[in-house]
Amino acid sequence: MQTHIISLLVEDNPGVLTRMSGMFTMRGINITSLTVSPCEKEGLSRMTVAIEGSESELEMVRKQVSNLIEVVKVVDLKDEEAIIRDLCLLKVHAKDPEARSEVMQLAESYGAKILDAALDSVTLELTEEPKKIDRFVDLMRHFGVKQLFSTGVTAIGIGAGVER
Amino acid sequence: MTREKLSGAEIVVEELKTEGVEVAFGIPGGALLDLYDVLYKDEAIRHILMRHEQCAAHAADGYARVSGKVGVCIATSGPGATNLVTGLTNANMDSSPVVALTGQVPTSVIGTNAFQEASTFTFTMPITKHNFLVKRTSDLPKIIHNAFYIANTGRKGVVLVDLPTDILAGVAEVDLHPKETFVGYKPNIKPNQVQIKRVVEILANAERPLILAGGGVISADAAVELRHLADFLCAPVVTTLMGKGAIPENHPFCLGMAGMHGQLYANRAINECDALLALGTRFSDRTTGWQLDQFAPDATLIHVDIDTAEINKNMQVDIPIVGDVKLALSGILKLLEKKREKKSGSEWEKRIKKMHEACDSCVEDISREGASVSDILIKEISNLLDDDAIVTTEVGQCQMFAAYYYMTKKPRTFISSGGLGTMGFGFPAAIGAKVAAPDKKVVDIAGDGSFLMTCQDMATCVENDIPVVVCIFDNRYLGMIRQFQELFFDKKYSQSDLGITPDFVKLAESFGCYAERVEKPEELKDALNNAFESGKPAVLDMIVGKEDKVLPMIPPGGSITRMIGTERCKHI
Ligand SMILES: Cc1ncc(C[n+]2csc(CCOP(=O)(O)OP(=O)(O)O)c2C)c(N)n1
Ligand SMILES: [Mg+2]
Numbered sequence: 067m068q069t070h071i072i073s074l075l076v077e078d079n080p081g082v083l084t085r086m087s088g089m090f091t092m093r094g095i096n097i098t099s100l101t102v103s104p105c106e107k108e109g110l111s112r113m114t115v116a117i118e119g120s121e122s123e124l125e126m127v128r129k130q131v132s133n134l135i136e137v138v139k140v141v142d143l144k145d146e147e148a149i150i151r152d153l154c155l156l157k158v159h160a161k162d163p164e165a166r167s168e169v170m171q172l173a174e175s176y177g178a179k180i181l182d183a184a185l186d187s188v189t190l191e192l193t194e195e196p197k198k199i200d201r202f203v204d205l206m207r208h209f210g211v212k213q214l215f216s217t218g219v220t221a222i223g224i225g226a227g228v229e230r
Numbered sequence: 231m232t233r234e235k236l237s238g239a240e241i242v243v244e245e246l247k248t249e250g251v252e253v254a255f256g257i258p259g260g261a262l263l264d265l266y267d268v269l270y271k272d273e274a275i276r277h278i279l280m281r282h283e284q285c286a287a288h289a290a291d292g293y294a295r296v297s298g299k300v301g302v303c304i305a306t307s308g309p310g311a312t313n314l315v316t317g318l319t320n321a322n323m324d325s326s327p328v329v330a331l332t333g334q335v336p337t338s339v340i341g342t343n344a345f346q347e348a349s350t351f352t353f354t355m356p357i358t359k360h361n362f363l364v365k366r367t368s369d370l371p372k373i374i375h376n377a378f379y380i381a382n383t384g385r386k387g388v389v390l391v392d393l394p395t396d397i398l399a400g401v402a403e404v405d406l407h408p409k410e411t412f413v414g415y416k417p418n419i420k421p422n423q424v425q426i427k428r429v430v431e432i433l434a435n436a437e438r439p440l441i442l443a444g445g446g447v448i449s450a451d452a453a454v455e456l457r458h459l460a461d462f463l464c465a466p467v468v469t470t471l472m473g474k475g476a477i478p479e480n481h482p483f484c485l486g487m488a489g490m491h492g493q494l495y496a497n498r499a500i501n502e503c504d505a506l507l508a509l510g511t512r513f514s515d516r517t518t519g520w521q522l523d524q525f526a527p528d529a530t531l532i533h534v535d536i537d538t539a540e541i542n543k544n545m546q547v548d549i550p551i552v553g554d555v556k557l558a559l560s561g562i563l564k565l566l567e568k569k570r571e572k573k574s575g576s577e578w579e580k581r582i583k584k585m586h587e588a589c590d591s592c593v594e595d596i597s598r599e600g601a602s603v604s605d606i607l608i609k610e611i612s613n614l615l616d617d618d619a620i621v622t623t624e625v626g627q628c629q630m631f632a633a634y635y636y637m638t639k640k641p642r643t644f645i646s647s648g649g650l651g652t653m654g655f656g657f658p659a660a661i662g663a664k665v666a667a668p669d670k671k672v673v674d675i676a677g678d679g680s681f682l683m684t685c686q687d688m689a690t691c692v693e694n695d696i697p698v699v700v701c702i703f704d705n706r707y708l709g710m711i712r713q714f715q716e717l718f719f720d721k722k723y724s725q726s727d728l729g730i731t732p733d734f735v736k737l738a739e740s741f742g743c744y745a746e747r748v749e750k751p752e753e754l755k756d757a758l759n760n761a762f763e764s765g766k767p768a769v770l771d772m773i774v775g776k777e778d779k780v781l782p783m784i785p786p787g788g789s790i791t792r793m794i795g796t797e798r799c800k801h802i
């Protein structure tokens with residue numbers, strides 16, 4: 067099992083998301099994260115799908131997704147060739163002052179923004195690659211994570227910007 | 231393009247005519263009154279009123295497979311659409327080009343559980359190649375045209391267009407007959423020349439080449455190219471169920487259908503070959519058996535298919551070619567002819583001739599010991615029908631008897647439910663076939679269980695004068711299930727015994743069909759003659775052995791190298 071990130075350029079039609087996710091469901095592939103957003107071309111949207119599966123499952127589903135009429139392009143983004151980001155919002159318990167300053171220090175060292183601070187909690191924002199976010203969240207669990215929201219990954223290829 | 235002010239229903243019919251649609255199979259309903267009103271006034275399209283929407287879809291499917299054109303079926307919203315589902319799934323699984331038009335509740339109430347609302351757009355997504363829910367009357371010209379374009383290009387399939395009543399009733403000023411416009415859909419049909427060269431290299435040097443022809447050969451109309459290549463290479467041809475008819479089965483190089491219920495020597499040839507050229511097939515487990523390492527173990531595997539997603543899906547291959555089978559075959563032939571002379575007289579050719587004879591003698595010589603009544607009847611049907619006759623099949627033993635014994639001579643004359651294995655397919659498919667080819671004899675090889683699933687459409691045949699002949703293999707069993715229970719479940723016939731009803735002769739006569747009972751194989755010839763002579767839709771109730779079995783076969787989970795029940799086969 068491995069996490070793969072697929073970037074799709076799709077026609078911005080109603081139902082295209084259902085059609086896409088149905089394809090993964092049919093093959094029993096778990097989608098760990100999915101984002102949809104407008105892109106630089108009018109009438110098209112970009113979807114970034116993170117899925118778990120073997121290399122061969124990925125290959126299969128990539129081809130089947132390419133077959134969908136509304137899919138314009140499918141790019142399989144490899145870790146080393148792409149910039150991958152996730153945006154995470156979390157509310158951390160920090161009742162005593164000592165904990166609070168520790169949370170803030172750690173946040174700073176990870177490059178997280180402090181969005182709000184209350185007497186018993188701190189709200190943070192971190193935009194990073196998923197692995198780093200995982201590490202940060204794990205750290206915060208020591209203090210107690212009250213709430214965690216994450217947008218799901220989005221990714222872009224490195225270099226001149228021409229997707230393979 | 232001409233700009234006109236029309237109602238949605240008028241636009242639909244105009245565009246259907248432009249697509250060359252001559253006939254549609256359907257049933258009206260509240261959501262489709264506008265459309266049927268236009269069909270009533272405009273007589274350019276013949277509408278055949280079916281008695282069940284599943285049959286409308288099967289008939290459109292049968293029509294498409296026989297004519298090579300897109301078949302059209304129509305059903306109303308809600309229950310009409312849900313009834314279509316089996317038929318559409320069946321057509322899509324077998325890559326048959328069908329466009330389905332469904333009624334839908336008005337756009338203003340979609341999603342409110344309105345009367346006869348069903349979310350057709352959602353539940354037909356996974357069973358179609360593509361589907362549309364029309365939101366604006368002015369979108370209709372483009373959508374209808376695109377639907378036909380998608381259905382009939384690339385890997386063919388089903389496209390459904392869901393038509394809300396207000397869209398059909400609404401009026402718009404539109405440009406009719408637009409050109410197709412797609413951003414992402416480019417049906418890849420030109421094979422890669424480098425791959426072709428590699429294939430030619432392999433085939434030119436192979437000592438024991440073999441061709442496996444699937445349904446893609448027929449749907450690409452590539453039978454002529456296939457024959458040329460087989461002749462040039464002196465390569466035997468085996469087929470899948472869907473590939474039956476890609477090559478005349480009496481051709482000296484044809485070894486018949488391979489796989490689970492295939493010919494012993496077709497499977498042997500797969501074991502023995504050193505290069506296997508698979509054309510337009512998805513390597514279904516019914517063809518390969520279940521132990522893939524024992525499928526063509528010594529061969530370089532070459533796979534030509536129009537669908538990229540079929541490459542390396544069920545079978546890892548050495549050389550893939552994505553593209554149209556016809557183009558690939560002519561590309562291969564052209565290079566091959568430059569590269570070397572036609573060679574004949576090889577050891578392999580001699581071996582194939584012997585295998586063909588052995589094959590022939592088990593199929594042809596029906597008097598051999600151990601032949602069942604079913605064996606004899608199906609062989610007799612095969613002998614009695616002319617080369618142009620079209621055979622459709624139901625599903626079960628009847629289907630596999632037909633696949634094994636029926637000598638198919640031409641493409642598009644053997645129509646069977648391959649991917650989905652749908653009981654009840656054969657009869658309505660025969661209706662579609664007869665409508666597509668009124669001058670040809672059309673026979674449904676039926677099981678008693680299957681026929682009961684769609685037999686109400688005898689009314690359609692009688693009312694519309696569609697004289698197809700149904701030959702029921704009447705064993706009063708869900709025979710294929712019974713066979714598996716006999717062989718693999720200790721003869722525990724759980725729920726496979728159909729009892730004694732109905733009387734098929736009386737049933738058929740009550741519809742106004744010609745009907746006759748065939749108690750003994752000797753009576754078949756006259757009965758079949760009478761059926762055709764009657765000029766009516768006809769049903770022959772052929773009494774077969776209750777315990778007849780389709781053999782030889784690969785047991786489920788088994789390997790293509792080990793068939794059971796080969797006693798009746800001639801051994802060489
Ligand atoms: C719609 C549907 N339901 C169930 C099955 C499972 N099934 C496969 S063959 C078969 C028996 C078919 O019986 P019959 O039509 O009498 O043909 P026979 O095998 O007796 O020739 C059944 C129930 C199926 N293929 N299709
Ligand atoms: Mg039966």
